[in-house]
Amino acid sequence: MKGMHNAPALDMVFAALADPTRRAILSMLLEDDMAVTDVAEPFEMSLAAISKHLVILGRAGLITQERRGRVTWCKLEPDALRDASIWMQSFGQFEAVNLDAFERFLKTELPDEG
Amino acid sequence: MKGMHNAPALDMVFAALADPTRRAILSMLLEDDMAVTDVAEPFEMSLAAISKHLVILGRAGLITQERRGRVTWCKLEPDALRDASIWMQSFGQFEAVNLDAFERFLKTELPDEG
DNA sequence: GCAAAACTCAACCAAACGGTTGAATATACC
C-alpha cells in the first residue's frame, strides 16, 4: 500500500517529534542503541519522565525496546520517520517530486542500503 | 545560517503537523489560497475552531494570512516545512543523503521552479 | 444607516501532556 499515509500514525509521529527532549533522544539513538538509564543520564528530569517519553516514541514507531535481562535496550526505527518525511515532501518545493524517482535517487545516494 | 535548526520553531512546526485537521488544511492550501470561511467549510466543526487551527499554523510559520476587506486569505508557506524536513532527513535511510545532490535532483524533477 | 458577512475574542470544558514522587516489579550479584 505504497503512498497510503495512515493518519493516526502520522499524528503520533509528528506529536512525538514536537518535543525537544524526544528529538534529542532520537539523536542520541542515532549513534547507538542505549539502555533506558543511559538515555536518561544527560537530562535533568526523572527516569520516570524519560520512560514516558520512550513510550511515546515507541507508540509512534520511532523506536523499539527490547528487554535483555534487567536492561531495556532502545533502538531507533527510522522507517516511521520515512512516512512522515514523504508526507512533508508533498509540499512546497517538493510538490511535484516523483516519489519513485526519489526512491531511485536515494538508492544511488546511499552507501549500504538496498 | 544554513543548517541551524531552531528548536522552538521545530517544536511548533511538528506540533502543528500533529493534527489531522491542520494537515488537511495544508493540503487544501496546496491547491490555492483560501478565505477562512472556505477553509472551514468541509470540516464538521465551528469556524472559531478552524480559526484557532489557522493561528497555530500561522505561529508555526506554515501559513500566512492577509486581510483584504473583510476576507482573510490564507496562503501556504512551505519554507517552514523545509527545516523540519531537513531535520528528519538526518535520520535513518536519509542519513547519508548529500543535500546538495538532493537539491539538484529536485531541480531536475520539478517542472517550473528555479 | 443598518443588516449581513467574515472573522476573532473570551470564557468555558474535558482530555491529554509533561513533569513529579513513591511504590512495585524484575533481574543480577554475592
Add this chain to the structure above:
DNA sequence: GGTATATTCAACCGTTTGGTTGAGTTTTGC
C-alpha cells in the same frame, strides 16, 4: 536469600489542546 540495579506503575498536579458557544469587530452592500 537478600540487596542493589533497572525500569515501570500509579497517583497527583499545573498547563496546554481542541473543541464549544456567544458576544464583539470590521467591512460590505443596499
